[in-house]
Amino acid sequence: MFAWKNFVVSSSGHRKQVTRIFSTSANKENMMKTAGIIIIGDEILKGQTQDTNSFYLATTLHRLGVSVKKISVIGDDLNTIASEVKQLSSSFDFVLTSGGIGPTHDDVTFEGVARAFDETIAPHPTLVSLCQKYFGRLTENSPEMKLACLPQSAVLHFGTDTLNGEKFKFPLVSTRNVFIFPGIPVLLRRLIDNLHHLFASDASFHAAVLRVNALETEIAETLSSCTNRFKDSDVTIGSYPDWFNNYYKVKVIVESPNEESTQHAVSYLQSNLTEGKLVADYIENPVSLRGRDVFGGIIKEKFPLLHQKVLHSVQILEEAFQRYPKNAICIGFNGGKDCTALLHIYYAVMCRLYPDSQDKLGALYIKDLHPFEELEAFMEDSVDRYNLDINTLNGAMKAALRHLHQERPEIKAVVMGTRCGDPYSSGLTSFTACDKDWPPFMRVNPLLNWTYHDIWTFLRALNLPYCVLYDRGYTSLGSRDKTSRNSKLAYKGNGGNVRYAPAYTLQNEDMERNGRL
Template sequence: MQPLSTSGIIFGTNSKNYLKIIRQIRSTFPRNQTAGIIIIGDEILKAQVKDTNSQFICNLLYKCGVRVKKISVISDNVDEVANEIREFSGKYTHVITSGGIGPTHDDVTYEGLGKAFGSPLHYHPKLVDIVKNKFGVESASSPGFKLAYIPKEASLHFGKNEETGRPLTYPCVTLKNVFVFPGSPNFLKGSFGSLCEKLFRTSKHFFSTQLYLNAREEVFANALTSVSKEFPDVTFGSYPDFSHSYYKARVTIESDNELEAQKARDKFCSLIPNNILVDYDQSPLENVVQKFERFVEKQKERRIYEDCLNKIESIYQAADKVAIYFDSNAESIVLTHLAFIASKRIQRNSSKIELLYCPQGKISSAEEKFLKQIVETYAVSLVFLKESPQEAIQNLPLTRPDLNIILFGAKSEEEKKEVFKESEELPRDIKMESPLMGWTSTNVWTFLTSLSLSYCSASDKR
């Protein structure tokens, strides 16, 4: 492979020859492009910082048609950096490094890069200008000038801010097929995110499909072995997950040939028991309105679901005055999802759905994990009520004077009385609405499972 540049050319977003040069660079790459990622930093090896950069890089490279073959995490050691870069450079089309380019003593990536290819370091004029005028470093003896001290044969690639369209302050430094990016996730995302398609995009696309199986791996292992031999250009993966509510294993099928991937999928499905395949939606919140409409079209009791959503949609016209009494059971999850659908239908994305959570004793680790998942998935506001349900609602006029309606997941008057005693009166101006009144447990679980909604197994009362 030819080096990217040996003349120190600066590639900026305003360069007239930028795209032409990038096309010339790409023409030297093989059709099946690969990448190796080197994460540099003792803080990663000591578990002081979690590596999120490699996942971000892999995701974007995959979309560009580049297959990542190896990820290495190494220490802040010049020789180790040099050796790893040299080895990766000879094996993969692209080498992406992250970390080790700051002003401190342990930032040795540029030194290791220069040593890997026998390129002496020098103060690059453009980077010196950036350090002085953009970073405000005056003294030449300042550690900040280490950011300008790079291999003499290296080139600069400036990404751009996606919001402003202006060039980023600091570039990606490149030597041969090695691209050096920062270790800070914020800077890495900005720089790599803006440069990835320009530097690494290919004409290749990966086609991937996933199957969800309610069976242990030994049930379908022979079938997986058989299809992997029959389709050598298709990649298969099997990932057990006994903590999931809907399935016990996930199988991935991937190829750069869509037809081959589909053939491999069909053959695998023909070799396994049909009853272990699970119709699972890994993104239940995407296109929720359309998915709800498709769901009710298949139901004999479609009216009960439609009437419930229409009622909730009417209530959420004044979303700031509504909250859902949430106790992690299936009914409260159904209410939360229906409220989310209603918000999408009336296009009220600015108002967060509010959940009132009253723990019944100590919260288990499973329920704590589930609550966190609900908050992250639906972007809801979760309010913990310290008192009993009765006391908490009696005190709401003081803590939430603007709250008028609380949605409660009772399906019958008997269920309502389990939480709220019949003799107790609600505070003035607060109404307790039960949109699921008249639903059966079958209705609830049909809704949950058909739409692949997460639920807390600890609260599963089926």
């Protein structure tokens, strides 16, 4: 088992400190088993298919207390398969292969494994029966019978489906310590999920995660010092930079087979890393809270005035859903800071009004002709994060809305992240119909009384992801050719180079659009 202090949000939205325990296996030390993984397929080496099986196998084995020492990717070559299997089989407790099982000429994994152990392949009676039952009457040389030809020492492992209790129709084949998985991800996952007892270990990993808001170069010396200090305790320290996270720059994972060693190493890092650089109270996935952070929690506790504005925005959205059915409303979302805050509130309201709904959230993206690549990447992430059904339209807003009206006539209202301080917005109300020469949409404006600082307080207090450009000196985003960093955030770095502070540090919010050309 492994454990360390973490923070969770209770059902009321309040953060509290808990000790989160992750169980990997029985807690016996110095019994660590090892494994090698072989991914087989020319299509992987040619980039024609993306491998996900090695990730899933490694994750599962690690959870079971098995240390993966090597992952190989090789082609559909008989001799290469035999050589790799033989080498890994003699080096590790388990070898797991994926791919190369099938009826065609390039499916040679069974034969390769057999050759690794100086065996031949032959029809296995159980698999012959299964193939004939599935494919019908077969001749000995039919392609389907290739699936039934196994190494002489092969063992069949039939798992049981945990959902319905039925025995699997196809087995996992093993020869000695080599377990031969199919390359189809859904079949591989089903097999290892239901046969994980074959790889159970008496050892375990004890891991802790530290998030550091500093560059790797700034903490490298401390990490090296910690590694040397605990080198005799089997402590490993992994440092993983994240260029796109808004709250930390490096994730540090401390791990050991010994829980006490892990705790001592973590304490050392906490004491020696630069003060203020460790990120506490971080919530990895705010969307998973389904709005509890919006209706209560830290905003209510620490920012009562902003909390009242949040509740007012919620009331406006709830009124919109009273006026219109949910399929008649979509949210305008272009990846900017305002609509990012609004999207999270919109999602929270949807979760409260329709808790059992599996429908995607309707969204409208009016795309600039020259968008930032970072903004496009954030848009893609947000679509996945909030399960958006997004309509992407190009060009000016008026033309885009006209196109939306023609293509999606059922949409009657668009929720927008407009604030009163935005250009041409001082006369708007919570519900404002478009002008007569515009398409007949109702504009719903829940954020009119929010300020620039309100937006940033809300986003950062809830650990909401936002476009990384805001951390690089941009305070208002438009087309790439008409947007620059805000000069009010410029400062001289240690080497005399000009650097830019994040958008949330801007003091004078009247300068928000400084940088829009």
